[in-house]
Amino acid sequence: MTVIPLSSTSTAEKIAEFIFYGNYFYGICVVAQAIEATLQQGYPLNGWTYYCLAFITTVFYYNYPYVRKYPAESTDPRTLWYKKRYRFIQCNQRFFAFILGVSLIFFLYHYQDSIRKANLIHWFLVLIFPAVATMYYGLNVFSAKYNLRKIGWLKPFIIGFTWSGMVSIYPILFQNMIKGEPYLYTSIGALLFLKNLMYLSVLAMMFDIKDYAADSHNQLNTFVVKLGLRKMIFYIFLPLPLLGLLTFLSYATIHNFHLLKMALMMIPFFLLILAGLSLRKRRTLMYYLIVIDGLMLVKAAFGIVAMLV
Structure with missing residues (x-):
């Protein structure tokens, strides 16, 4: 009787690896949050x-480090x-x-009259977020010698800042530019930007826990390296979400949100x-990618439902 060997990786695992290791999940999260x-x-x-372009841009950006040079020998499952x-x-x-x-x-040609206005x-908001994102990987596109990732405590805020701009400001800015309208500063827009900045920065800090050993060895002073895990949880992970929650409750109360919308x-x-x-x-790398990063999609889903009820 012929024995058919079972694949070491199931179809479900291969699909999960493709979506999460390939950074396609980040593209989904950007679209949902936008x-x-x-x-x-x-x-x-x-x-x-x-x-679609927001999705493609996000996947392209996150896959960039793995293409500009061949991945080094590593035991990291995503690198492999x-x-x-x-x-x-x-x-x-x-x-x-x-x-x-x-x-x-096409955009520059089709909307040239609006762009001239x-x-x-407009241009500051268009350029600031890509500029920061570029400096995250390196000032020189041919070398990662100088990059903001080496400033450990700043790294999560750079990620939060760039993501918040992508999902909070760009969708509105795009509409303003193609219509030739000025970008209007609003309190809700500023509050939403700060809320997303805080939420996404905390998620980025959580990812630093995964890299604690490597960051400590490389003397990269992330929050978890400087404070230790216990202090980081009680001094950062708990206070920042609670502060964001209190800020939201204040805003929701002033604007008379009903209880269901507030709860969601x-x-x-x-x-x-x-x-x-x-x-x-x-925790495993896949836990971080599914559970921790998954909170971006969860937040977007609850936020969308809350606005529709």
Whole structure:
């Protein structure tokens, strides 16, 4: 009787690795959070092409470090996944770069009259977030010698700042620019930007726990390296979500949010606290990618539902 060997990795695991290791989940999270932020600011949603390009841009950015140089020897499962699929990722990046390039040319040509009306505030907001994101990996695109990632305590705030701009400001800014309208500063827009900045920065800090040993060895002073896990949980993971929750409650009370809407939008904050407490135990990389990063999608889902009820 012939024995058919079982695959060491199930189909479900392969799909999960493709989505999470390949950074496609980040693209999904960007789209969901952009929809959430647009609804919360009272604007109509952008067309499907905008969200497709937001998805592609995010995946392209996060896959960039794995393409510009061949991954070094490592026991990290994600690095090994990229090493095995290096040619596919290269082709994927080239395809995405082509789409983004063509889309940029089309945008500049089709909306040239509206773009000419853009003021300094428009251009500042357009450029500040890509500039910070570029410096995160390195000032020189051909070398990562100088990059903001080496400033351990600043790293999570850079991630939070860039993501918050992408999901909170860009959807509205895009609508303003194609219509030739000024970008209007609003208190709800500022509050939403800060809320997303705080939430996403805390998630980035949680990821630093995974890299504690490597960061400590490389003398990268992240919060967990400087404070230790216990102090980080009680001095940062608990206070920051609670502060964000209190800020939201103040705003919700002033604007007379009904209880169901308030409850739906508060749930992600409590889940964030529980996720932080869960990291007292050693967790796998996939746990961080699914559970910790998954909180971005959870927050967006509850926020969207809250705006529709």
